[in-house]
Amino acid sequence: MIRRAAATTVVLALAAVFVSASGRQGHAQDLSAGANAFKKCQPCHAVGEGAANKVGPTLNGLEGRRAGSVEGYSYSEANKRSGIVWNEQTFKEYIQNPRAVIPGTKMIFAGIKNETEIANLWAYLKQFGPDGKTK
Template sequence: MRRRTASAGRLIIRRMIRPLLTCALLAMPFSPTSAAGAAVKPGDAAKGASSFRMCASCHQVGPSARSGFGPHLNGVFGRRAGTADGYPYSPAMKQSAVVWNEQTLAAFLRDPGKVVPGTKMRFWGIGNEQQIANLLAYLRQFK
């Protein structure tokens, strides 16, 4: 009978522990991170104003904002989806139970069709978590 060497024992342990560690890491709760893996910093409203340019072709904010091709976004935080005055929402948006807050808006900005299937908003989404944080900081200014 062959006797196992110390290196063979380590190899067996590595083969058993590596999959367990992988499973443990995958089971950990997700926290938003940037592409580099660092925690996302709080949003910068000034940078969010720059990011809002991609939204401005459909949405307005500010004292004179009104609904046009998309609903105005004044007071969006805390508002139930599909309820801004003066905008003809899709049936999917009107019937959704979504209330806009930091989490729901961030998820919607990442993938609108996943949050509200059937929405008529045609937008591919934003993949950069810091850009989303900046945009939300900007929108928070418009109560």
């Protein structure tokens, strides 16, 4: 009886370890899925330490950044005047259909429709502070 209770405790403890490990894995997967989604942006955008403007501006420090505010990047008037501040909500709306949210933008990108992909992409991008280091 006592042995049996001990065995049950071990099983429960293992189950707890398994649940927390798979929880962590789920998080890591979001970020790696986000990094994978970012490949669609990479022809035009860089992010991370040492990122520079390309066809499009760097995406470092995007959370809380005003649209059209990256130093040394030549934006369209439409982007500069959009009045958008980038956060989870504005980003998710924009990336589904950039030209609908900023008519006249020079970002030529059809958009991403899949909500999970967008959520993973945002989780990936918001990690990077203005200096390109992960927060």
